[in-house]
Amino acid sequence: xxxxxxxxxxxxxxxxxxxxxxxxxxxxxxxxxxxxxxxxxxxxxxxxxxxxxxxxxxxxxxxxxxxxxxxxxxxxxxxxxxxxxxxxxxxxxxxxxxxxxxxxxxxxxxxxxxxxxxxxxxxxxxxxxxxxxxxxxxxxxxxxxxxxxxxxxxxxxxxxxxxxxxxxxxxxxxxxxxxxxxxxxx
Amino acid sequence: xxxxxxxxxxxxxxxxxxxxxxxxxxxxxxxxxxxxxxxxxxxxxxxxxxxxxxxxxxxxxxxxxxxxxxxxxxxxxxxxxxxxxxxxxxxxxxxxxxxxxxxxxxxxxxxxxxxxxxxxxxxxxxxxxxxxxxx
Numbered sequence: 001x002x003x004x005x006x007x008x009x010x011x012x013x014x015x016x017x018x019x020x021x022x023x024x025x026x027x028x029x030x031x032x033x034x035x036x037x038x039x040x041x042x043x044x045x046x047x048x049x050x051x052x053x054x055x056x057x058x059x060x061x062x063x064x065x066x067x068x069x070x071x072x073x074x075x076x077x078x079x080x081x082x083x084x085x086x087x088x089x090x091x092x093x094x095x096x097x098x099x100x101x102x103x104x105x106x107x108x109x110x111x112x113x114x115x116x117x118x119x120x121x122x123x124x125x126x127x128x129x130x131x132x133x134x135x136x137x138x139x140x141x142x143x144x145x146x147x148x149x150x151x152x153x154x155x156x157x158x159x160x161x162x163x164x165x166x167x168x169x170x171x172x173x174x175x176x177x178x179x180x181x182x183x184x185x186x
Numbered sequence: 187x188x189x190x191x192x193x194x195x196x197x198x199x200x201x202x203x204x205x206x207x208x209x210x211x212x213x214x215x216x217x218x219x220x221x222x223x224x225x226x227x228x229x230x231x232x233x234x235x236x237x238x239x240x241x242x243x244x245x246x247x248x249x250x251x252x253x254x255x256x257x258x259x260x261x262x263x264x265x266x267x268x269x270x271x272x273x274x275x276x277x278x279x280x281x282x283x284x285x286x287x288x289x290x291x292x293x294x295x296x297x298x299x300x301x302x303x304x305x306x307x308x309x310x311x312x313x314x315x316x317x318x319x320x321x
Contacts, residue, residue: 065244065298066306096244096298096308143305162304 030159034059034150039093040117042103047116049091050154056088056177057150061118063095064105068163069145075167077111082171087178093118095144151177215299216240216273216311222318226286230295232278240273241306244298248282250315251292258294261285272300284315291315 028034034057036050049057060076062069080090092115094102099117106115149158157177164170215238219231230248234240245267249258262283284290293313300306 063244063298063306065241067241067243067300068302068304068306142309143307145305162302 028148028156028159030156032156033154034148034156038119039091040099040119042115042117044117049150052089052091052150053154054152056152056174057148058083058088058090058174059148059150060090060092061095061144061146062092062102063097063144064102065097066144070105072145072163072165072167073106073109073111073113075164077113079167079170079174080113082168083174085178088174090114091116149174149177151180214311215301215309216295216297218295218311218313220293220313220316222316223281225318226284228282228284228293228315230280230282230293232273232280232295233276234273237274239300241298241300242268242271242273242278244306244308246278246280247296248280249294249296250284250287250290251294251312252287252289253291254289259285261293 034049036048039047039049041047049059058080062073064070076090076092083090090113092113094115095118099115099119102115106113143161145160145163147158147160147164148156151157157180158170158173215235217233217235219233221229221231223229232240232246248261248266250261251258266278266280268278282293291314293315294310295313296308296310298306299309
């Protein structure tokens with residue numbers, strides 16, 4: 001007996017509820033769904049990566065103690081200002097240092113980049129972040145800076161390990177992600 | 187023949203020694219020497235191995251291991267900071283105040299290490315606390 005069925009393409013897959021350890025060990029690969037995790041706004045409100053479902057996320061891990069990270073912040077700021085699109089969220093997360101230190105560094109230099117608290121809690125935290133269940137994430141983000149672009153479907157479409165000297169050249173890359181995502185996301 | 191054997195052995199030993207040193211450098215960019223100054227103060231001399239770029243801005247976090255409970259806890263002061271740039275050829279001398287706990291057997295130093303011009307990471311080196319009779 002034949003059963004009629006319609007196939008609806010899945011354009012959005014929910015973020016995994018819990019990061020499995022194998023994914024954690026291999027880190028975030030291009031083409032994978034970005035694992036969900038928690039962080040905080042400057043006002044200490046809790047956020048999750050999955051809160052940005054439907055948007056494109058430029059996710060950047062950095063620390064003011066890290067010279068290569070500091071070196072590229074002006075470039076990222078320039079990219080941020082050039083993109084200027086409400087559909088794209090820039091999320092900069094501090095690693096291995098107190099959030100106040102990261103904030104003070106940005107403020108002193110007059111950067112407007114949206115920074116968030118990874119809740120790393122200080123320099124001894126080598127596995128600082130937690131998944132949505134509060135489990136610590138031992139994934140391969142130990143090196144900073146590290147950058148990901150996550151599309152509207154939660155897929156990692158771009159990954160950069162280490163610093164870039166010319167972030168403004170990525171304007172086109174990100175614009176392409178916007179264009180591609182518009183076709184995929186209703 | 188004996189000379190050749192001796193020479194071969196010497197070269198092998200040297201190669202092993204060089205290899206061991208290289209592995210050590212590869213493995214641990216921070217070299218640490220410890221010495222008790224008095225009953226609760228431990229002097230730590232930190233030096234970068236082979237010009238490894240160790241961030242001074244990240245500071246150094248030192249924790250002691252209580253082997254009875256297998257707990258790492260920070261020693262005083264909680265964070266050692268030394269200004270800007272990298273720990274290169276010079277040594278940094280710290281004085282860490284350790285709790286008077288006979289079960290404290292190990293130290294862990296966490297620091298920022300930049301293996302290239304493009305990235306940095308946090309990593310730790312674990313070492314044994316020297317016995318106090320060596321004061």
